[in-house]
Amino acid sequence: MAPTESVAAASRAPRAGIEALPAAIDPALLVRLWRECGAADWGLALDECQGILVEVVAASNFGLAAGDNAAPRQQAAFFDALCLPDLVLARACAGGHERAWQRFVGLYRQPLLSAAIAIAGNETLGRDLADQLYAELYGMTTRDGERRCPLASYRGRGSLMAWLRTTLAQRHVDHYRRTRREEPLDKSDADFERAADPDEETPFPALGLLERATEQALRSCDAEERFLLATYFLDGRTLFEIARMLAVHEATVSRRLRRTTGGIRKQILRNLVDAGLSRRAAEEALSADPRDLDLNLKKLLQNSQTEAFQE
């Protein structure tokens, strides 16, 4: 079907369907979106595009509360906030559209391979990772007799390339963690377990107070401070990497880190004083050797409960 014919046919045909759907999209907006997303270039008809968009809207109701009716302006704002060309392409691929797959391969084959190699740090592993994801995207895996494509979960927030990179990274991390669990514990882990043995007695009674004060101080940190502490001290990321994650300057990260550690130290001192120590005794307790503390900062930072997600 030629694009002009499809547009003319689709501009008439979908009206009955749109009126029947609960999340109705403005017809003029639909035609505009269909043209702007370039779906006609690779053979996606207007009704097919409409079906994809209706599916997206049914899951989110234009970003509004359930049951609210979106005005055409709100609908346009909702779609303008999405990466619509990527969304339509991904959904068309998930639906098995052949020309959509051709376009997807032409657009993302090489970038996906490059990203996989960069993530795996090895070309062989990178190719394996990319091929595995390709197979998964193509719907080779089935669940309950149904062909499943991860592209169907893409809803147009952020670019499709970023989504693919994140998916690759997720697969790689999962693979690494799965295979690492099969390896024997090395010496450092054994030492760590031994050091974390709770049966050992603390040499000084003030250290118990210090442990509790530290736990309380770390729990009082907000999400970004805990993220900074975990990323910098536990993961060993550089300031540059953290700055890229947070879209800030390295100096900002450094300043926040310094402020966070200073605040934690003050909070620990306050907790110690509140626990009954004098100011001088609290200072002396803070100067204790950290190796004498029965503290697992990794557990302290990562076992904290958050309201959003739970590991």
Next chain:
Amino acid sequence: MSRTGQRESHPGPGFHPEVEQLSAFTEHALDGGERRQVLAHLAVCGRCREVIALAQQAVAADEMAMEEVELEEAAIPAAAMAVALPAPAPALPAPTSRRPSPWWRGWRVALVPAAALAAAAGFAVWIHLAGVGRNGEVANNTAPALSQNETAEKPAPPEQAKELPPPAPAAPHASQKLREGLASIGAPQGLGGAAPEMAPPAPAVESLQVEADQSTSRSASAAESVELRGAAGSPAAYKAAAAPAPDQAQLQVEPTKQAADRDRQAEARKAQDHLDQLYAAGVTQASSGDSAKYEPASEANAPAAAHSDAQEPRDKAVAGFGAFRGNQAYGSFARVAIHLPSGLDAASVASANHRTLAIDSGGAVFARDDSGATWQRVVPRWTGRAVSVHSLATPDNTAVAAPNTSPPAQSAEAPPPGSPSVGLFELVNDKGMIWLSADGLTWSAK
């Protein structure tokens, strides 16, 4: 948020942000609330932090690869690309994204130092031209005063005429310059005994003429503190002052300036007489042994000795006058090369009324006109050797009188000026007798 599909990697129940949320976080596309939720999860979830870090690593690798591609495209010349790429149609131009730059674009870096060099060269040329113009002005002021008198009365010999610079216009308003020079140095102090050591920054000719006036008034009374200053006291300045000024000489032929030139020539003639008197006074003082005031410099250390031998005697005379410098011993007075017929050096020279008398070291007296190249021996009326000759001429009949000048000390003992019966020259022989002459040729005892 959803339960992740990686149950095999997380045995326990775990909820992670969806891949889309994490990817939106890496692209900073989340709104504030959702971003805080994801950040709070990342603070406690090492797996998701690792996913984010790896995704960022892939982004950085992509950016680096793109930068490398751009650099390679920029580095490969368009022509090389056209050769390397198989062109289906050779007639068509090779598809290049970058236009070939003009050849001079490669020299863009060198433009700044080249411009600076050109500016420096231009500045140097300007300074040179300014110096040449100043020196030409000095020569313009001095050369006519020395040359036009002689060229007007007697033609110079051919060999001397070749060496002479072309006649330049006369000194512009010498009397006015004299007044200005007197005003600039302070006439009462300059004519008094205590002359300042350092000359004021006045033009060379002006100070020369002004000080020539002063020294003329003092020369008859042994001229205690005559200061003759050349052009900043430097030999190079003397050379420049005596150098010909062809451009100015060409201006002389302009008919509109002929009348002014005649006036200037008359003034210059008077100035020449004045200079001759001053010159004679300097030689007399030098020969009388008053080395504390005028110390004749030797050929070796005098600034004028640096002159080349090809320079004219007239130039040397100017240089000698210019070399006068008060009580300072350095090169105070250059010996003037006067070639007397006897072959001896001139021991005393006096000049007045366009006539110059010279006594050689043997005591013989010679006379010549101003422009005359040959000396005429004076028949002695006295017995013994002539020792010194002085000019009794006053500024009234020799040079332009300087205003506000005190009467010279010699006027008290000299005869009244302007009386031809008394004479213009006074000669002393080795027996102390004084002889007077009006024309330098016929003498009568005083």
